[in-house]
Amino acid sequence: MSKIATGKLIEIWPFFNCFLEVGIVYFNKKEPFKTLLLFYQIMTLCQPLKPKKRLGQVFLKNRYYLKKIIKELELKPKEVVIEIGPGTGSLTEVLVQAGAKVIAVEKDQKLVKLLKQRFKNYKNLNVIEADIRDFLNPNSKFPGCAGASTSRQILNSNYKLVGNIPYYLTSYLFRLLIDLEQKPKIIVLTVQKEVALRITAAPPKMNLLAVLVQTFFKPKIISFVSKNNFWPKPKVDSAIIKLTIKPKIFSSRKKKEKMIEIIKAGFAQPRKLLLNNLHKNLKIPKEKLKSIFQELKFKEDSRAQNLDISQWLVLTIKIENLD
Helix, strand or coil: CCHHHHHHHHHHHHHHHHHHHHHHHHHHCCCHHHHHHHHHHHHHHHCCCCCCHHHCCCEECCHHHHHHHHHHHCCCCCCEEEEECCCCCHHHHHHHHCCCEEEEEECCHHHHHHHHHHCCCCCCEEEEECCHHHHCCCCCCCCCHHHHHHHHHHCCCCCEEEEECCHHHHHHHHHHHHHCCCCCCEEEEEEEHHHHHHHCCCCCCCCHHHHHHHHHEEEEEEEEECHHHEECCCCCCEEEEEEEECCCCCCCHHHHHHHHHHHHHHCCCCCCCHHHHHHHHHCCCHHHHHHHHHHHCCCCCCCHHHCCHHHHHHHHHHHHCCC
């Protein structure tokens, strides 16, 4: 086989494979018309289906890691799982076969058609054409009454979240998850390795994203994943991370927002002293802040990266009591 032919086969194989097992079933049942029709659909669907760089589309092709993801989700039959960007349906297949009730949220219209064709015989799957940023945002309106209705229903119930997350979406997604009143019980995501390391950092290497995520979730790196396990091959390695929801620590939304405001103020200029950042961004007199630092036994030359979550919590309480 020529290099060009081999390249073309590699290019369409993830999509061709979606339909292969269904075609074999039809063939075995001696239904030649359905078999031919199906493979015609393969060719028409696969031809335009190329990963879109603007959407950060890369597909995990190694089933070893798909099984790892399923294991970490701790799935029980009929549990609701929101899948972010199912793509060609490799992970979707494992989820529906595990008996989960899967809500697959896909932005790419062509992939939505492919998924609906591939999984048309599964009653425990709902494929919704939407941007996950809209789906997870209770205040957002997106096309499709059924999708909006499903979003409201799911976000007010117990559910889990899974997906392979493109880099451009990561920070925004975590902000959405932090803002949700009803958070997922368990989240398992494939993210860039660098992002996973940032999220799971500890003092003295904390950062804004790590503090915000760790305030609400307990993050853990499950496995690093080489870039060779994706199609098309990305430039960097990835990691599978698991986030388990922590017990509620805020009695009201106002208190939660206050702590987030204080954390963001502390990290406004990470290289500067925490005391100076809080003074400048929260307009609190330095003498009052020094008194709080002394009471909490914080060093005056501390930076935001030096504090752990419990220290941010007590700091928030002390600053709130100043009002």
